[in-house]
Amino acid sequence: xxxxxxxxxxxxxxxxxxxxxxxxxxxxxxxxxxxxxxxxxxxxxxxxxxxxxxxxxxxxxxxxxxxxxxxxxxxxxxxxxxxxxxxxxxxxxxxxxxxxxxxxxxxxxxxxxxxxxxxxxxxxxxxxxxxxxxxxxxxxxxxxxxxxxxxxxxxxxxxxxxxxxxxxxxxxxxxxxxxxxxxxxxxxxxxxxxxxxxxxxxxxxxxxxxxxxxxxxxxxxxxxxxxxxxxxxxxxxxxxxxxxxxxxxxxxxxxxxxx
Numbered sequence: 326x327x328x329x330x331x332x333x334x335x336x337x338x339x340x341x342x343x344x345x346x347x348x349x350x351x352x353x354x355x356x357x358x359x360x361x362x363x364x365x366x367x368x369x370x371x372x373x374x375x376x377x378x379x380x381x382x383x384x385x386x387x388x389x390x391x392x393x394x395x396x397x398x399x400x401x402x403x404x405x406x407x408x409x410x411x412x413x414x415x416x417x418x419x420x421x422x423x424x425x426x427x428x429x430x431x432x433x434x435x436x437x438x439x440x441x442x443x444x445x446x447x448x449x450x451x452x453x454x455x456x457x458x459x460x461x462x463x464x465x466x467x468x469x470x471x472x473x474x475x476x477x478x479x480x481x482x483x484x485x486x487x488x489x490x491x492x493x494x495x496x497x498x499x500x501x502x503x504x505x506x507x508x509x510x511x512x513x514x515x516x517x518x519x520x521x522x523x524x525x526x527x528x529x530x531x532x533x534x535x536x537x538x539x540x541x542x543x544x545x546x547x548x549x550x551x552x553x554x555x556x557x558x559x560x561x562x563x564x565x566x567x568x569x570x571x572x573x574x575x576x577x578x579x580x581x582x583x584x
Contacts, residue, residue, distance in 0.1 A: 331355060331356070334355045334356075334357070335356065335357070335358040336358075338357035338358055338359050339358050339359065339360065341359055341360065341363050342360075342363075343360055343361060343362040343363060344362055344363075345363055345364075346363060346364040346365070346366060346423060347359055347363060347364070347365050347366070348366045348367075348368055348375070348416065348419050348420060348423070349365060349366070349367060349368075350367070350368060350369055350373075350412075350416075351367035351368060351369040351372055351373035352369070366394075366419065366423070368412075368415050368416050368419050369412060369415070370411050370412040370415065374393070374394050374419075375391070375392065375393050375394075375415050375416075375418070375419040375422070376392050376415060377389040377390065377391060377392070377411050377412075377414075377415055378390045378392055379399075380411060382406075382408070382476045382477065383476070383477065383479065384477070384478075385406065385450060385455065385477050385478060386402060386403075386406055386477070387402070387403045387406040387407075387408070387410070387411065387477075388400055388401065388402050388403070389401050389403070389411060389414070391414075391415065391418050391422075391431070393418075393419065393422050396422065396428075398418070398428045398431060398432060400432075401414075401418075401431070401432050401435050401436070402432075402435065402436040403435055403436075403438075404435060404436050404437055404438035404439055404440070405438060405439065405440040405444075405445055406445075406473075406477055407445045407469075407470070407473040408469075408472070408473050408476060409469065409473075414435055417435075418431050418435065421434070443458050443459065443460040443572060444459065444460055445457060445459055445470065445473070446458045446459065448575060448578075448579045449579060449582055449583060453561075454560055454561065454562075454563070454582050455478065455481075455561070455562045455563070456560075456562075456563045456564075456578065456579060456582050457474075457563075457564050457565075458564070458565050458572065458575050459564055459565070459566050460567075460568055461566050461567075462489075462490040462494075462566070462567050462568035462569075463494075463498070464498050464501035464502050464504070464505045465505075467487070467502070467505040467506060467566055468504075468505040468508065470564065470566065471483065471485070471505065471506075471508040471509055471564075472508065474562060474564060475508065478561075478562050481561045481562045482510045482511065482561045482562065483508075483509045483510050483511070483561075483562045483564070484509065484510065484511040484512075484513070484558065484560055484561075484562065484563045484564075485506060485509040485511065485512050485513065485563075485564055485565075485566060486513045486515065486551060486555075486563070486564070486565045486566070486571070486574075487502075487506060487512065487513070487514055487515065487533075487565075487566045487567055488515040488516070488517075488518050488548065488565075488566070488567035488569045488570075488571040489502065489514070489515075489517045489518065489530055489533065489567070490517070490518050490520065490567055490568045490569050491517070491518070491519070491520055491522055492517055492519060492522050492523075492524060492525040492528045493522060493525070495517055495528055495529075495530070495532070495533065496525060496528045499532045499533050499536060500536050502533045503533050503534075503535075503536035503537050503538075504536075504538075506533070506537060507537050507538035507541055509541070510541070510542060511541065511542035511543070512534075512537055512541060512542070512543045512544075513543075513544050513545070513546060513551070513554060514530040514533060514534055514543070514544070514545045514546075515530065515545075515546065515547065515548050515551065515567075515571065516529070516530060516547055516548065517529060517530055518567065518568070518569025518570060518571070520569065530545055531545070548570070548571065548573075548574060551574055551578070552574065552577045552578060552581055555578060555581055555582075556581055560582060563578070563582065565578070
């Protein structure tokens with residue numbers, strides 16, 4: 326229940342020892358219950374004790390200035406350049422700063438961080454071609470990923486290869502999938518990855534295809550033929566999306582684009 330959730334948070338914050346501190350997102354609805362001599366700091370993207378300023382997004386990079394109480398670190402590059410990582414990065418840097426990590430070490434750590442596999446995972450990042458793999462398989466995740474890519478590469482053509490995951494999810498959200506995918510310039514749809522499910526009559530990638538915005542470049546193919554399809558295209562920015570076995574195609578796609 327919500328009451329139990331709030332109580333659990335209170336009990337968790339009570340575990341902080343005197344002399345310690347709590348770094349908490351500014352304007353959060355949860356209320357900490359800390360002991361005496363426990364310092365509370367706030368953070369967020371653009372306000373709080375720790376926050377970012379001078380945010381620059383473009384040319385495939387995100388750079389920020391990190392602001393802390395009585396300190397500032399300028400021109401920090403985020404190793405995983407997705408907008409949500411600005412706030413995530415502020416939180417991580419706050420913890421590092423409070424534990425005495427030096428400014429240059431913080432800058433190096435943020436720039437060298439590569440995230441986890443299949444989460445905005447750059448496979449190729451060159452001037453002429455960019456290729457990344459992303460686990461996004463829900464409309465809201467897809468929308469966030471594509472908005473982030475568009476921020477990074479405003480003038481580039483974005484091509485998406487999407488493998489829908491589950492018949493039921495496709496049935497329930499096909500219009501939302503189409504709306505999110507329509508943020509791209511070109512969409513290539515693969516067959517639905519069934520995972521644990523049996524087919525549902527009438528539910529295929531076609532229903533997403535039919536609801537993509539008018540004028541968008543779009544096509545459908547099997548996973549087995551995606552490399553042949555991509556060979557014939559002039560790719561600028563390519564992202565593969567999905568939680569199924571689309572990842573099996575990534576090594577071959579990488580090889581094609583690098584050659």
